[in-house]
Amino acid sequence: MPNLENLYREVIMEHYKSPRNKGLADLPLSHIKHIKNPSCGDDITIQTLVEDGVVKECRHDGSGCSICCASASVLTETMIGKTEQEAANIAQHYLKMVSNQPYDENVDLEEAEVFIGVRMFPARVKCASISWKAFLETLNQK
Amino acid sequence: MEKSIWRQDFPQITNGLVYLDSAAMSLKPQSVIDKVQYFYTNLSTNIHRGLYPTGVKTTMLYEQTREDVAKYIHCETEEVVFTRGTTSSLNLVSFSFAKGILKAGDEVLTSELEHHSAYLPFYEAAKQNGASMRFVKLSKEGRITVEAFKKALTEKTKLVVLTYVSNVMGYITPVKEITRIAHERGIYVVIDGAQALPHLLIDVKDLDIDFLAFSAHKMLGPTGIGILYGKYELLQKMPPFEFGGDMNDIVTLNTVEFKDAPQKFEAGTMPVASVLGLSDAIAYYQQHDIVKMEEHTQKLHRYCLGRLSKLDGIEIYNPTAETAIIAFNLKNVPPHDAITFYAEKNICMRSGHHCARMVSDFLGINGCLRASFYIYNDFKDVDLFVDATKDAIEFFQKMGF
Numbered sequence: 001m002p003n004l005e006n007l008y009r010e011v012i013m014e015h016y017k018s019p020r021n022k023g024l025a026d027l028p029l030s031h032i033k034h035i036k037n038p039s040c041g042d043d044i045t046i047q048t049l050v051e052d053g054v055v056k057e058c059r060h061d062g063s064g065c066s067i068c069c070a071s072a073s074v075l076t077e078t079m080i081g082k083t084e085q086e087a088a089n090i091a092q093h094y095l096k097m098v099s100n101q102p103y104d105e106n107v108d109l110e111e112a113e114v115f116i117g118v119r120m121f122p123a124r125v126k127c128a129s130i131s132w133k134a135f136l137e138t139l140n141q142k
Numbered sequence: 143m144e145k146s147i148w149r150q151d152f153p154q155i156t157n158g159l160v161y162l163d164s165a166a167m168s169l170k171p172q173s174v175i176d177k178v179q180y181f182y183t184n185l186s187t188n189i190h191r192g193l194y195p196t197g198v199k200t201t202m203l204y205e206q207t208r209e210d211v212a213k214y215i216h217c218e219t220e221e222v223v224f225t226r227g228t229t230s231s232l233n234l235v236s237f238s239f240a241k242g243i244l245k246a247g248d249e250v251l252t253s254e255l256e257h258h259s260a261y262l263p264f265y266e267a268a269k270q271n272g273a274s275m276r277f278v279k280l281s282k283e284g285r286i287t288v289e290a291f292k293k294a295l296t297e298k299t300k301l302v303v304l305t306y307v308s309n310v311m312g313y314i315t316p317v318k319e320i321t322r323i324a325h326e327r328g329i330y331v332v333i334d335g336a337q338a339l340p341h342l343l344i345d346v347k348d349l350d351i352d353f354l355a356f357s358a359h360k361m362l363g364p365t366g367i368g369i370l371y372g373k374y375e376l377l378q379k380m381p382p383f384e385f386g387g388d389m390n391d392i393v394t395l396n397t398v399e400f401k402d403a404p405q406k407f408e409a410g411t412m413p414v415a416s417v418l419g420l421s422d423a424i425a426y427y428q429q430h431d432i433v434k435m436e437e438h439t440q441k442l443h444r445y446c447l448g449r450l451s452k453l454d455g456i457e458i459y460n461p462t463a464e465t466a467i468i469a470f471n472l473k474n475v476p477p478h479d480a481i482t483f484y485a486e487k488n489i490c491m492r493s494g495h496h497c498a499r500m501v502s503d504f505l506g507i508n509g510c511l512r513a514s515f516y517i518y519n520d521f522k523d524v525d526l527f528v529d530a531t532k533d534a535i536e537f538f539q540k541m542g543f
């Protein structure tokens with residue numbers, strides 16, 4: 001099953017088993033978004049702290065399938081240190097990539113590129129998107 | 143090995159499709175598909191309205207289906223209400239009946255096995271009336287037992303809402319005994335029969351239940367059509383739930399009168415094609431004998447459990463289920479990951495909470511896989527499923543799960 005092996009890339013499994021920035025922190029000025037997919041059990045919370053237009057902290061918590069959990073972990077690593085504008089741009093292009101829509105390949109998605117295999121699995125697009133959509137909403141909470 | 147003698151009647155089954163999601167929706171035999179097409183090709187007219195030949199014929203076939211259903215579940219014709227599905231049937235009972243009898247402090251006795259479509263309408267009606275939901279304590283393996291039911295009854299119990307067959311665990315609830323006990327105390331009994339009708343012959347008079355809700359689409363019939371059986375004296379006392387065309391007798395500036403049950407519950411244009419198709423689904427069960435069908439399905443179930451039990455790396459939550467549903471997980475693999483592996487092989491199953499989240503919580507899991515077998519499956523399907531499960535266990539181990 002070449003497609004499926006392509007989905008579970010090493011980086012994804014590594015983030016699934018050792019998630020980064022996991023667990024919410026006590027950050028009074030941060031924004032938090034909780035998204036659930038009740039039919040499959042994905043339940044993800046994203047916490048973002050923006051200071052002076054830069055993402056200072058990005059954390060995640062929750063449970064779900066490997067794609068859901070790993071993509072949340074990769075999200076947080078990708079976003080810390082980006083300006084709000086860069087972060088939103090990366091997230092938008094990432095969401096297009098996983099849902100198999102045209103996206104700008106010149107935008108550096110960094111490690112998040114490993115989720116390109118998701119586009120071959122329409123039923124799994126939601127899993128890879130949920131934390132990234134939640135992240136965009138934390139940026140919009142003002 | 144023995145083949146399904148019914149398989150050939152289901153045109154969707156072609157080489158390569160392994161359909162193990164009949165607990166969500168059954169496939170349709172050609173006769174049902176033909177009837178729906180016949181309606182749109184030759185009739186396509188509403189019921190109880192047009193006095194021209196196609197209108198008269200459609201009305202006749204629609205009301206004939208009501209009679210077919212009544213005979214099939216052993217009730218009077220006017221005790222059969224057509225709705226949009228089990229969910230609609232249960233909402234109708236909840237908001238037209240339960241809301242009328244529940245008072246502040248009363249209790250609705252239900253279980254953690256309930257599908258959300260049975261739990262939520264009554265949860266909402268109870269909440270609106272200041273009543274509450276109480277749960278029968280499930281046995282260790284997750285069953286509703288008569289003993290636990292008796293213990294859960296209180297002076298405040300007004301209504302019992304229980305599933306006949308659990309859509310995750312496949313267990314059969316002892317409905318007849320529970321109903322007898324409830325009625326001794328003047329408690330009404332509502333049964334969610336969505337998963338029962340595809341497997342069991344049901345005699346509502348013998349069970350003596352007050353309401354039974356079920357859907358055509360799980361029992362070889364079309365989508366969009368559900369049935370509510372209710373005892374006639376109860377139906378007659380219930381106010382309409384939806385208002386509109388065809389359910390009224392008189393509408394003037396000064397007067398509004400509604401029809402008797404069941405018509406007062408069938409407002410607007412009903413899914414006529416689906417009702418007509420339902421008559422052929424029932425005919426299919428009658429012609430082919432649901433008891434024989436169930437024997438076949440259970441053989442597959444036992445064979446499958448036997449083969450699965452030899453595999454390491456899988457956890458089965460309901461090995462003693464009476465109906466052919468297997469709820470399981472691959473060890474250390476989230477069900478949503480596992481399901482993709484099966485989907486790639488065109489093995490159709492469901493993963494997640496199955497609209498019955500309380501079952502997941504009871505089992506202490508975040509969802510599971512569900513394989514359900516039906517009359518058109520054969521032993522080859524079981525083999526393909528078990529072989530795929532073996533491969534899946536290996537694959538996910540290799541991937542590092």
